[in-house]
Amino acid sequence: MAAQEDKLKDVIGHAKEYGFVFPSSEIYDGLSATYDYGQLGAELKNNIKNYWWKAMVHMHENIVGLDAAIFMHPETWKASGHVDAFNDPLIDNKDSKKRYRADVLIEEHIEKIRGKINKDVAKGLKRFGDDFNEEEFRNTNPNVLRRAGEIKKIEDRMQDALVNEKLDDLKKLIEDLEIACPLSGSKNWTDVKQFNLMFSTELGSVSGESAKIYLRPETAQGIFVNYLNVQKSGGMKIPFGIAQIGKAFRNEIVARQFIFRMREFEQMEMQFFVRPGEEMKWYEHWKDFRIRWHKALGLGDDAYRFHDHLKMAHYANAAADIEFDFPMGFKELEGIHSRTDFDLKQHEQHSGKKLKYFDPEINDSYVPYVVETSIGLDRMFLAVMSKSLKNEKLEDGSERVVMSIPPALAPYKVGILPLTKKDGLPDVARKIMDDLKVDFNCQYNEKDTIGKRYRKADAIGTPFCVTVDHQTLEDNTVTIRDRDTMAQDRVAIADLHSIIDAKVSMRKLLKAGQA
Ligand code: GAP
Numbered sequence: 001m002a003a004q005e006d007k008l009k010d011v012i013g014h015a016k017e018y019g020f021v022f023p024s025s026e027i028y029d030g031l032s033a034t035y036d037y038g039q040l041g042a043e044l045k046n047n048i049k050n051y052w053w054k055a056m057v058h059m060h061e062n063i064v065g066l067d068a069a070i071f072m073h074p075e076t077w078k079a080s081g082h083v084d085a086f087n088d089p090l091i092d093n094k095d096s097k098k099r100y101r102a103d104v105l106i107e108e109h110i111e112k113i114r115g116k117i118n119k120d121v122a123k124g125l126k127r128f129g130d131d132f133n134e135e136e137f138r139n140t141n142p143n144v145l146r147r148a149g150e151i152k153k154i155e156d157r158m159q160d161a162l163v164n165e166k167l168d169d170l171k172k173l174i175e176d177l178e179i180a181c182p183l184s185g186s187k188n189w190t191d192v193k194q195f196n197l198m199f200s201t202e203l204g205s206v207s208g209e210s211a212k213i214y215l216r217p218e219t220a221q222g223i224f225v226n227y228l229n230v231q232k233s234g235g236m237k238i239p240f241g242i243a244q245i246g247k248a249f250r251n252e253i254v255a256r257q258f259i260f261r262m263r264e265f266e267q268m269e270m271q272f273f274v275r276p277g278e279e280m281k282w283y284e285h286w287k288d289f290r291i292r293w294h295k296a297l298g299l300g301d302d303a304y305r306f307h308d309h310l311k312m313a314h315y316a317n318a319a320a321d322i323e324f325d326f327p328m329g330f331k332e333l334e335g336i337h338s339r340t341d342f343d344l345k346q347h348e349q350h351s352g353k354k355l356k357y358f359d360p361e362i363n364d365s366y367v368p369y370v371v372e373t374s375i376g377l378d379r380m381f382l383a384v385m386s387k388s389l390k391n392e393k394l395e396d397g398s399e400r401v402v403m404s405i406p407p408a409l410a411p412y413k414v415g416i417l418p419l420t421k422k423d424g425l426p427d428v429a430r431k432i433m434d435d436l437k438v439d440f441n442c443q444y445n446e447k448d449t450i451g452k453r454y455r456k457a458d459a460i461g462t463p464f465c466v467t468v469d470h471q472t473l474e475d476n477t478v479t480i481r482d483r484d485t486m487a488q489d490r491v492a493i494a495d496l497h498s499i500i501d502a503k504v505s506m507r508k509l510l511k512a513g514q515a
Contacts, residue, residue, distance in 0.1 A: 043411035068222025093181035315342030403461035
């Protein structure tokens with residue numbers, strides 16, 4: 001647990017030191033759970049967006065993009081169910097006056113039990129060394145089995161209370177588990193109440209004429225309400241998809257773990273409209289496609305796992321999360337949901353407009369079913385940063401901090417470094433930069449020793465450094481240093497473009513997704 005916290009702290013510190021992520025309005029002591037992306041963060045974010053957009057939109061003839069407004073007609077959110085049902089169960093401690101999410105308090109209690117199991121496993125490993133069989137130990141050790149059974153019972157009770165909205169049962173569970181407020185230490189709790197997560201504001205400034213509107217809590221509804229506009233204006237035939245990247249807002253009461261859970265965040269969502277009855281085929285298709293998209297990045301196949309939802313939201317007939325091995329453990333990165341025709345039917349009812357599609361192939365009209373892929377851009381950013389950041393021990397005993405960001409996503413692709421500021425080396429370096437910057441984001445740096453400049457480039461994840469030295473003046477060659485192997489090769493300036501392109505281009509990633 002401590003190691004996990006340290007890892008997250010490292011990522012947060014590194015993100016700030018090198019201009020990836022800053023606390024928002026920091027000069028005023030920041031605003032809770034709100035962050036600004038700095039000069040390198042904005043580049044990394046754009047590259048992730050670009051990878052997603054290319055893979056989802058440009059690589060699919062039957063998927064197009066959209067950019068809908070954040071504000072939508074307030075009836076949208078009644079139709080979607082967000083006004084009535086987009087709630088978190090909250091509980092207050094009467095002594096500290098602090099408010100908590102009831103399910104999070106219980107989950108933290110479960111984590112403590114898991115921590116005890118992990119301690120038992122660690123003890124076993126220490127005792128038996130190489131002969132230790134962890135799987136067998138977990139399946140047979142009486143203490144571990146008792147604790148695992150305890151977790152299962154708690155999870156079942158919590159699930160039942162949440163799904164069936166039994167708020168009294170949720171409070172009873174907190175009391176039975178003797179959960180205390182982390183601040184006051186007291187077990188003096190209020191009843192559990194539902195709290196809506198949508199932010200609202202007023203449209204129009206004249207008193208009496210204003211209407212309550214919401215900041216969208218998901219981008220998906222902008223796609224649903226436009227689906228016929230896009231279908232008709234684009235001549236789309238089912239099955240087809242609409243993709244969108246944009247901001248979403250949720251008044252999360254427990255917003256924490258850096259950019260993992262924020263109140264203002266970005267989603268990359270795609271709604272795929274299909275013939276009723278074909279949704280399970282497409283659900284499996286998109287699960288498969290999306291996991292390949294992730295794995296193509298090379299962050300490690302074992303960093304991902306699927307978590308199938310056993311109990312679904314009322315509108316879904318299948319749902320799974322792609323979980324990622326974040327510094328805090330495996331957590332949801334993306335959701336793939338088969339949403340049936342729930343949203344479109346609701347919008348038909350609330351708007352009074354027909355949203356049926358005429359399918360010429362079967363000569364029939366129907367409200368399409370929808371399979372959705374929904375990923376948080378900020379979570380993807382955290383996934384890439386946290387897996388890429390490494391402290392490496394080198395053969396000569398020294399250490400380096402390196403971010404092995406997948407080259408196609410790296411903020412800078414090349415560092416251009418004249419060995420000295422003299423003898424015309426900067427002029428040649430500038431010329432190389434002018435040529436390369438048309439295709440690759442380059443960083444020019446002539447300060448510090450060459451060793452320090454390499455370390456800085458490693459720390460921000462720049463895949464290549466090109467060094468211009470005196471030999472360059474004689475034979476038009478430079479050294480090119482690879483971030484990951486630290487190998488330096490002498491190459492002709494004329495070959496730089498193709499060498500760099502082979503490594504940093506998104507082509508390979510996009511082809512892997514196609515397989
Ligand atoms: N349209 C479906 C939908 O919004 P969701 O599971 O609520 O589904 C989808 O959200 C994704 O959005 C999540 O998998 C997560 O990556 C991201 N996300 C949700 N809430 C977030 C928050 N408060 N901060 C950052 N990302 C969030």
